[in-house]
Amino acid sequence: MSTPSIIALAAIGLVGLASVIIGSLGVRVARSTSDFLVASRTVGAVPNAAAISGEYLSAAAFLGIAGLVLREGATALWYPIAFCAGYLALLLLVAAPLRRSGAYTIPDFAEARLHSPRLRRICTALVLLIGWLYLLPQLQGAGLSLTTLTSLPSWVGIAGAGVLVVLSVVAGGMRSITFVQAFQYWLKLTALTIPALVALVLFASHGRDLDRPTAPEFTAATTVSVETPAKLEVAAPTPLTARGTVDGVAVDGPLTWQPGVHVVDRGTELSFAAGTGIPVPAGSPTTDREWLEPRSDSASLLEIYSILIAGIAGTMGLPHVLVRFYTIPDGRAARRTTVVVLAMIGGVFVLVTLLGLLSRAFTPQLLVDGNSDGAVLLVPTAALGQGWAGWLLGGLVSAGAAAAFLSTSSGLVVSLAGVLFTDVLRGRLRDFRLAAVLSAIVPIALALGVTRLDLGLTVPLVFAVSAATFCPLLVLGVWWRGLTPAGATWGILVGGVLSAIGVGFALAGAVPDGAFGVLLLRPAAVAVPLAFLTMVVVSKLTRKSVPLDADRTLLQLHAPERLGLSRDRVERESETSA
Structure with missing residues (x-):
C-alpha cells in the first residue's frame, strides 16, 4: 500500500x-x-x-x-x-x-x-x-x-x-x-x-482560466478505466485509444470520436494524449464557457424547479x-x-x-x-x-x-x-x-x-419522498385546523406513491430522456402539490372527522412556553400532581 x-x-x-x-x-x-x-x-x-x-x-x-x-x-x-x-x-x-x-x-x-x-x-x-x-x-x-x-x-x-x-x-x-x-x-x-x-x-x-470556448484538456497522457456503463459526449473530433466496447463494437486500438454522444461499456479502458479535450457525461456542458452559464432550456428549468421544491x-x-x-x-x-x-x-x-x-x-x-x-x-x-x-x-x-x-x-x-x-x-x-x-x-x-449510485442522483430523490409525504402532514398539521385523519392518510399515500415511482426507475437505471424522464428523477414538482391538494380535498370531504381537540392541540403548538401549555409541560405537571 x-x-x-x-x-x-x-x-x-x-x-x-x-x-x-x-x-x-x-x-x-x-x-x-x-x-x-x-x-x-x-x-x-x-x-x-x-x-x-x-x-x-x-x-x-x-x-x-x-x-x-x-x-x-x-x-x-x-x-x-x-x-x-x-x-x-x-x-x-x-x-x-x-x-x-x-x-x-x-x-x-x-x-x-x-x-x-x-x-x-x-x-x-x-x-x-x-x-x-x-x-x-x-x-x-x-x-x-x-x-x-x-x-x-x-x-x-x-x-x-x-x-x-x-x-x-x-x-x-x-x-x-x-x-x-x-x-x-x-x-x-x-x-x-x-x-x-x-x-x-x-x-x-498559475493563472488558470475556466472561461474558454473549448472543453477542458488532459494536462498529461491519461488512461481511464470506466467503472460503470457511461454515455460520454464530445464537442470536437477527439482522438483516443480504447480497449473494450465502444458504441456497441469491440475495439482494441486507436479511434477518433466525432462530435456527439458515445456509449462506453463497463470495464473499457480509454487512453488520451496530453492536450486532448476531455469527454463529459452526456447532457453536461461540453465546453468551459457553457459550464459557467446556467442552462435555460425547458427541461433544465423543470429540473431546477423540482430540485428547489424537493430541497x-x-x-x-x-x-x-x-x-x-x-x-x-x-x-x-x-x-x-x-x-x-x-x-x-x-x-x-x-x-x-x-x-x-x-x-x-x-x-x-x-x-x-x-x-x-x-x-x-x-x-x-x-x-x-x-x-x-x-x-x-x-x-x-x-x-x-x-x-x-x-x-x-x-x-x-x-x-x-x-x-x-x-x-x-x-x-x-x-x-x-x-x-x-x-x-x-x-x-x-x-x-x-x-451498484454504486450517483450521490447527486439518489439524495435529491430521498428529499423528494420526504417533501411529498411528511412536509404536507407537518405544515397542514401545524397550521390548519381542518386536517382530518383520512385527508392526511390519502395525501401521504398519493405523495409517497408518486415519489416512489421515481425512486424505482432511478434504482433500475431505466429513466427515459426528455421532460418525462426529468419528472421521474425529480418528482417533487408534481408529487408535492398533489399531496397537498389531496390532503385538503379529502379533509374537506371528511370534515366531520376533524379531531374534537384540534383547537386545543393547535393552541399547544403555537402558545409561548411561558404559558405552560406545551404537551410535555402539561404531562409533567399531571405526573407531579398525581
Whole structure:
C-alpha cells in the first residue's frame, strides 16, 4: 500500500476512534429512555446546531455537490441553495411548534395531532423507507472514499462505517451522538477550508482560466478505466485509444470520436494524449464557457424547479433532522438553533462549491470515469502534486469525508431506532439497542448488493419522498385546523406513491430522456402539490372527522412556553400532581 493510502487510511481510522471515544462520554449520562431518544430535551441551541449541521452535511453534501458542480457547472448551484433554504422554511413553519408538540418521533406527532393508529403505522413505514434510502448513499460514500483513497475494496468501507455507526448509537443513543456530531461538524469544516484555500491560491498563482470556448484538456497522457456503463459526449473530433466496447463494437486500438454522444461499456479502458479535450457525461456542458452559464432550456428549468421544491420541502420531513428539534428545551431555542444552523451549513456549502469549481481545473479527468463524486478527495494531491504536503492535505480531507458519512449515518440510525423502539418493539431500554442494530442491517445489505449510485442522483430523490409525504402532514398539521385523519392518510399515500415511482426507475437505471424522464428523477414538482391538494380535498370531504381537540392541540403548538401549555409541560405537571 502506498504512502498516500496509508495516510488516508490512518486519518479515517483516527476519526472513527475519536468518534467512539467522544461518544463514550455520553454513555455516563445516558440512563433513561428519554436520554437515548431525545437527550432528555436538554441540548442547548449552539451545541444542537453544530450536531444538526454535522448530520445534515452528509457524504452527499461533502462529496456529491462538488461532483455536481464539476459536471454541471453553474446549474448545480441550485442544489446547495435548495438545501439551505429548506432550513429557512423549517424555521418559519414547523421548528417551534414541532418542539412544543412533545412528540419523540414523526409518528408520535401524527397520532397526537390526528389520533389515528393507521396513520401512525403509515408514518412509521415511511420513516424507515426514507431513513434506509438516505443511509444507502452514506454507506456507499464510505465505500467510495476508501476505494478512491486506498487500494481496499468498497465493501470494507461500507461494513466498517456500519459497525462504527451502530456502536456509537448503541453506546449512548441521542445524548452520545450529539457530542460526536458536533465534533464531526468542526472537523468537516476544517477539512474543507484548508484544502479550498490552498487550491484557490495555487489556481490563482498559475493563472488558470475556466472561461474558454473549448472543453477542458488532459494536462498529461491519461488512461481511464470506466467503472460503470457511461454515455460520454464530445464537442470536437477527439482522438483516443480504447480497449473494450465502444458504441456497441469491440475495439482494441486507436479511434477518433466525432462530435456527439458515445456509449462506453463497463470495464473499457480509454487512453488520451496530453492536450486532448476531455469527454463529459452526456447532457453536461461540453465546453468551459457553457459550464459557467446556467442552462435555460425547458427541461433544465423543470429540473431546477423540482430540485428547489424537493430541497425546501424535503428538509422539513427528514426524520434525522426533525428528531433534533425534539431534543431542544423549548420553541424559542428551536428557532435560535435553526438560525445558527443556516449560518453553519451555508459556510460549508460555499466551500464545497468552491472545491467543485477548482476540481474543473485540477481533476477534470473524473468526468470520464464516472467518479466525479471523488473530486473533493483528489483535489489536494492534484493541486500540490505527489509529496508530503499533498498527502497530508489529502489525509485531512479523508478525515472530513469519514466524518461526513459517519455523522449523518449515526443520526439516521438513532432516528430509525427511535421509531422502531416506540412503534414496533415497544420494550425496555435494551430493545433500543436491538432497534439500532435492526435499523442498520437493511441499508448495509443494500449498499453491499446495489451498484454504486450517483450521490447527486439518489439524495435529491430521498428529499423528494420526504417533501411529498411528511412536509404536507407537518405544515397542514401545524397550521390548519381542518386536517382530518383520512385527508392526511390519502395525501401521504398519493405523495409517497408518486415519489416512489421515481425512486424505482432511478434504482433500475431505466429513466427515459426528455421532460418525462426529468419528472421521474425529480418528482417533487408534481408529487408535492398533489399531496397537498389531496390532503385538503379529502379533509374537506371528511370534515366531520376533524379531531374534537384540534383547537386545543393547535393552541399547544403555537402558545409561548411561558404559558405552560406545551404537551410535555402539561404531562409533567399531571405526573407531579398525581
